Amino acid sequence: MSFLRVENLTCRFGGIVALQDISFSMEKGEILGLMGANGAGKTTLLSLIAGNVAPSAGHILLEGERIDGRSPHRVNGLGVARTFQIVRPFAGMTVLGNVMIGALYGRGRTMSLRHARTQCLEILDEVGLADRRDLPAAALTLAGRKRLEVARALATQPRLLLLDEVLAGLNASEANDALDLIRRLRETRMLSIIIIEHVMKALMRLSHRILVLHDGKKIMDGEPAEVASDPRVIAAYLGEHAHV
């Protein structure tokens, strides 16, 4: 049985079809890259998996259990955590306070504030925000806020982590740090990860497999090398006559 199975997933917003008949599956511990131009439906796919948006048709199964159509907090309780492309920190709360919400209410929810605090200090240490823990989240730079998104998602103790452009807006060295962090997290926490990334080099290096979306449809999925040389992908990305 696959860790995550997506079957014939379709999502319409009014007359617009954001995703059409998407099917794929992934194994435990796998890093799956999502690739596609703007508007291809990558973020929508994450929103569907995380429960932020209900699918118009199709199913999502996490270890055999249906998770589609459930509210986001229930999906999180089953072990799915996401970050937001446009970061959504709890701006008025401290960095530590932000992460504690994840620890208090996520899959690994603890009833004790003190316990949550200890857990979150470790996570902040891991993502490199420990020195800024008492700052209001609004005071963080964009790079800091992206880390905060990851920290808050981790605090819920997910099994499946959905990362939406966590590298965007970071400079080269910050992006490298973030890549190392993602790899390390996968290993130490046995995480399965779906990641959306526009920096192709990063996506190719990080992902075990890549799923390519175009105009809401799945073009293909496969290993990074296969994807990079696939004529359909090249056509979708560079236009039909790119080879000319």
Added chain:
Amino acid sequence: MKERALTIVSIIAALALFVGAPQIVNAYWLGVALQLLSGIALTQSWVAFSGLTGYVSLGHAVFYGAGAYVMALLWQSAALWEILVASGFTAAALALLIGYPALRVRGPYFVILTLGLSELCKYVVIAIEAALESSGRLLFDTPDPVFLYYIMLLLAVLATLLTWGLARSRWGAGLRAIREDETAASTVGVPVTFLKIMAFVLSAFIPGVVGAVWVLRTTFFEPMQLFSPTTSFTIVTMAVIGGSDGAPGPIFGAAFIVILSELLWARAPQFYLVLLGILLISFVLFIPRGIYGQLTALAQRRRA
């Protein structure tokens, strides 16, 4: 540590002052103290929901009025404490009924909806009373004002403890997360609808009991007056001026408004409401954290 000791000493001093007040002051000032205590109790309960979640409710007059109505209906047919508890539970049940549909919308829609629902409740009670051919109910043999004063003191203390405890709890953290970003909160596992409705229900209980005590004090139930939206507006004003992110704010806000109204109400009644309006606007624009929030921010800046 020094600050903490100072806080504890001032809390004990204030409590001692309130407990001893009936022996010290005359009936008039006892009435003012009662106003203050009811203001604290009402504003605390409002802050427990609206302050923490950011859902500004203009419906708290309903809970106050409903509690008063229960008292007016049941007075002398059951024991006092039984009716007080019934008043609280009636208000809480009403909150459950109102909260379920109302908490689906947020921002200005929620504000207008709670105001509308509270007006609806007012006219429903007026219609019921008209059908019963009652035009206001007089309550006879009501308890001694000093006794009512002590009940109100107890309510103010309970409401303060409630808000204080909630603001420091896991539940309170969840409510603040809802205030900051509801979508993000639900995505990291916060059961937003459940927490909101439960906090709304909890925050309705105290106003119900306060309304019941208040109608015993005035000995007259009249729906237009006890369901008046002015009650809601006053609560919001106290919370905004005092600070609405925890238990200390409402105490500052209630004290500020009650003292101000004492100073101005008799001497310059027209000017009082104008000044109140100006103050409310100024606080919203320049001191949105309220008196207490501003004081703590200043203290932190000095320390840094």
